Amino acid sequence: MKKIFSLLLILLLLTTIHSNTIEPILFPDVESLEQVKIRSVIDGDTISTFKYDNNIRLIGIDAPETKSGSKPMGEYSYESYQFVKNKLLKEANRNAYLEFDENMYDNYGRILAYVYYEDEEGYLLLLNEEILKEGLARPLFYEDTSKWQDVFVEAYTYAYENRRGIFEKYDDDNILIDETELSKKDVGKIRWVKTKVKDVKLEKSGFYKIISENEIFYYGVRRQEFEAFFDEYNLYDLKGKEAMFYGEIWIDHQTNQYEILGRAPFEIK
Numbered sequence: 001m002k003k004i005f006s007l008l009l010i011l012l013l014l015t016t017i018h019s020n021t022i023e024p025i026l027f028p029d030v031e032s033l034e035q036v037k038i039r040s041v042i043d044g045d046t047i048s049t050f051k052y053d054n055n056i057r058l059i060g061i062d063a064p065e066t067k068s069g070s071k072p073m074g075e076y077s078y079e080s081y082q083f084v085k086n087k088l089l090k091e092a093n094r095n096a097y098l099e100f101d102e103n104m105y106d107n108y109g110r111i112l113a114y115v116y117y118e119d120e121e122g123y124l125l126l127l128n129e130e131i132l133k134e135g136l137a138r139p140l141f142y143e144d145t146s147k148w149q150d151v152f153v154e155a156y157t158y159a160y161e162n163r164r165g166i167f168e169k170y171d172d173d174n175i176l177i178d179e180t181e182l183s184k185k186d187v188g189k190i191r192w193v194k195t196k197v198k199d200v201k202l203e204k205s206g207f208y209k210i211i212s213e214n215e216i217f218y219y220g221v222r223r224q225e226f227e228a229f230f231d232e233y234n235l236y237d238l239k240g241k242e243a244m245f246y247g248e249i250w251i252d253h254q255t256n257q258y259e260i261l262g263r264a265p266f267e268i269k
Contacts, residue, residue, distance in 0.1 A: 030124060033097035033116060038088045042066075044080030044137055047088065047115070049096075057110040058128045059101060060152045062140035064166075064248065065188075072188035074248050076166055080136035087127060092117035097124075103144040112145055129155045135165020138263050141224035153228050160266050166190055170246065179217040182258045186249045192269075193217055193245045193260065197238045208235055210245070210262075217258040219245040219268070229264040244269040 036049040044063025047056045064074025066081055088096055097116040106112055115127040126148065131137045132155035139156050141149055160167050169175050169190050177186065179195040195212035202208055206223030221230065246267040247260035262268070 028099060030097060030116075033099050035095070035097050038092075038094040038096055041081060041085040041088060044077065044084055044131060046110070047084065047096075052111055054105075055110045056098070056113050056115065057106055057108075058131075058137075059112050059114055059145045060139060060141060060148060061128050061132055061137040063131065063137040068188075070253075071250055074188050075190050076136055079165065080131065083131060083134055083136050084127065087117055087130070088115075091120055096127075099147075101145040101147050103142070114148060126151070128152065132156050133158050133164065135159035135163075135167050138166070138261075139225060139228065141222075141228055143224070149228060156264060157266075160264070166248070176244070179212045179214060179258070182217060182249065184251075186258070187251055189249055190247065191249050191260075193219075193249075193258075194242070195245075196242050197240060200236050200239050210235060210238055210243075215257065217260075218252075219247075219260050219262050221262045225263050233265040238268070 036051045039048040039050050041047050042055060043066045045058045045061050047058075049056060063080040063084075064077035065071045066077045067073055088094065095117065098111075099114040099116065101112065101114070104112055116124055117127055119125055128148070129151050132139065132152055139152050141152075159165055160170070163170055175190060176192040176194060179193055182191075182193065193212075195214075195217060197210055198213045198215065199211045200208065201211065206226075208221040208223075208226060210219040210221075212218060221235070226235075245260050245262065246269075247262060250259050250261065251257070252259045260267075
């Protein structure tokens, strides 16, 4: 009887410890993946290989831009790029493994893939997950590339809880700014934006817009991230209330408003 009780106690302790960590995921065997040699790292979510002429875009993540374009050069873009470069070129010695989802190509002709590598101890790791855990990329989900979505939700939450990467400044009052004080110098930077919410709108595309009092700024959430993170959060409750929104500042070139593309409810206070 004592042995049975001791065994149950051990199992309970293991369960308690396990509940405070990211659950282990049974990733595929190396034999079932496509092995490639890495040619170069372009940025935190795009690489090239010797096997394919098309670039490889990591599924489920969006890393800060290393160059200004439709989106600004982002804070932590260099750290994101260096993280991927270190893992694939140095630690994995340019060896990587690709796994594909339902849709193999994006609208730009890039190949969409989950990218795996072996660390220095020989463990197979999913790079898409690792960069999210470091807070050096944000989730970006699509219905036809969602195999590991739950893993990525946990990884991004882990980065927030441990103040990794983009969440390093989460508790820093020095980055708090009122919507009326936003300027071009804030674009591409991590900020807390303080405002009173004028309205919450749901567009036909499924895109939520939380619009500031003076309509200078909005916090947007795509339908895919809303369904992944906001299942118990009512955005409409924010209407008429003072709120703060955390993230990288962009400019909506269609409306000329400042925006943060939101991913999770812990980016709102």
